[in-house]
Amino acid sequence: MAETALMAANKYRLRHLAKRGHRGAVTTLWLLERTDKLLSLVLIANTLINAMATALVTALAIMFFGQEESVITIATASVAFLLIVFAEIAPKVIGATYPERISLGTSLVLRPLMKLAKPAIWFVNLFVSAILRPLGIRSGVDAHQQRLSAEELRTVVLEGGNFMPQKHQSILLNLFDLEKISVEDIMTPRSQIEALNLALPIADIMAELTSSYHRKLLVYEGEINKVVGILAVRKAVRLLNEADELTVDHVRALLSPPYFIPQDTDVFTQLQYFQEKKERLGIIVDEYGEVQGLVTLEDIIEEMIGDFTTSAPDNAPADAMAWNAKGECLLGGSTPLRDINKKLGLDLPLDGPKTLNGLLLEQLQEIPEFPIALKVGGIVIEVVQVQNQSIKVVKLLRPVVIKRWLAA
Secondary structure (H helix, E strand, C coil): CHHHHHHHCCHHHHHHHHHCCCHHHHHHHHHHCCHHHHHHHHHHHHHHHHHHHHHHHHHHHHHHHCCCHHHHHHHHHHHHHHHHHHHHHHHHHHHHHCHHHHHHHHHHHHHHHHHHCHHHHHHHHHHHHHHHHHHCCCCCHHHHCCCCCHHHHHHHHHHHHHHCCHHHHHHHHHHHHCCCCEHHHHCEEHHHCCEEECCCCHHHHHHHHHHCCCCEEEEEECEEEEEEEEEEHHHHHHHHHHCCCCCHHHHHHCCECCCEEECCCEHHHHHHHHHHHCCCEEEEECCCCCEEEEEEHHHHHHHHHCCCCCCCCCCCCHHHCCCCCCCEEEEECCCEHHHHHHHHCCCCCCCCCCEHHHHHHHHHCCCCCCCCEEEECCEEEEEEEEECCEEEEEEEECHHHHHHHHHC
């Protein structure tokens, strides 16, 4: 029972108890760090006791019933049956069912026994080591230096779903995914960036400032690839109230240096960079230095724990991305594919384009001039509206509806 319980015990739970000062957990971990000696102790004692029990029962049977062959056979068979049921199967089933509870108690008995049996354990292990060494097997500490990989930790979290709130499990799983996605996957695309153009008349700049719902704005001059800095809107609004006549130079004086990010930077690394550089907003550029979008610290946090910030006034609410009663969903062409997969439970490919518009253009190899439908990732996507060389509105047809339509 002790052997099975110790081998089946959850080492992470034992370490947690040991950190809290549990004596049995500390002793159990000490034994598990010496698996070769522990198994030697258990098996030596088990073998000796089984042999003694068989010899004792056989001797008693001969003493009371004689030395007939049938008596010895029945006695041996009876002892074997009792040992299998009461000394092997039943105890090991109990040990496997309650591993931590049993190992915490039995470890307090096994540790003193290990010290008493040290000479016998040393002698037996000499022969064991001599047999295992030519096979390249090393017992002892090396077997306990293994570490779980990220995928193995992910599996542990998934299997622990019954013991933790769903939200906590979701956050932990999202953390594992941060190294698999790049900032390009969660950025605000270039076409959706609210930015300030210093080449415009000052009246237009003031109108943009007063109507902005962002705390910081990207500022460029002439065209968006000529970024000159980042403007804190609060400072600019304060300047509007203090300055008699606002000029472009006043705005330029408030700019902080822009922070550029390569588009293939993974999200977890970027989170560390934001922390190290004390930044909250980065401009994503491609290999040619052209602006592709921007990402904020809030974007990364939302990737971990879900949406929590206020949406832009002209953006659809989060709950709008859902199937209607007919099994259809209308979406903008600029909707990110990752958001669609997460909120609609789909499996659209993510290894290429990042938006619906990009996915459809890649599939069609041209800009459609009229409504057209195609099947991608197990769903039907219908182009509803095309404008300015891009797909503006699409309709998604739920897989269940597709099956009904085909059956009809």
